[in-house]
Amino acid sequence: MTTNKPERHQELTLEIMLVLVTAAISCLLYHTEAMKIIVLNLFYLPIVLAGFFLLPIVAKRQIEALGPAELDRPVSVASIAFNPFTLQATARGVVVSDKFGPRPLLSVDEVFVDLSARSLVHVAPVVSQLKVTRPAVS
Numbered sequence: 001m002t003t004n005k006p007e008r009h010q011e012l013t014l015e016i017m018l019v020l021v022t023a024a025i026s027c028l029l030y031h032t033e034a035m036k037i038i039v040l041n042l043f044y045l046p047i048v049l050a051g052f053f054l055l056p057i058v059a060k061r062q063i064e065a066l067g068p069a070e071l072d073r074p075v076s077v078a079s080i081a082f083n084p085f086t087l088q089a090t091a092r093g094v095v096v097s098d099k100f101g102p103r104p105l106l107s108v109d110e111v112f113v114d115l116s117a118r119s120l121v122h123v124a125p126v127v128s129q130l131k132v133t134r135p136a137v138s
Helices: 005-030 035-071 118-122
Strands: 079-083 088-097 104-115 127-137
Touching: 005 035, 035 079, 035 088
Parallel strands: none
Antiparallel strands: 079 088, 088 104, 104 127
């Protein structure tokens, strides 16, 4: 899958912003005596920020790259959102296109996945709730 320049530029800008925000917060907290806050900031904050901002970008790319390879049909996703605090993900505008025509073979307005906290222990997704909104099959 090829990446166009504006999309890659946005990703680089986002990555730089995340690094700068983390560095700025680290500098602000450096002068406090609460070492726990500094450790929390240095290790936890980048993971949380990556969960909110980078994970949806990577997931969308992976779905759109691996979907066609597995299904032998074009796959697209309009947007993905992930909340690392609640372990909930939402994919909007999921479309599996027909191989021979312009009409979608399958389209879903929204897919909501609520992962269990056991996912962290098992290091594998453990789904508590899965909700598919307005699926359509042609």
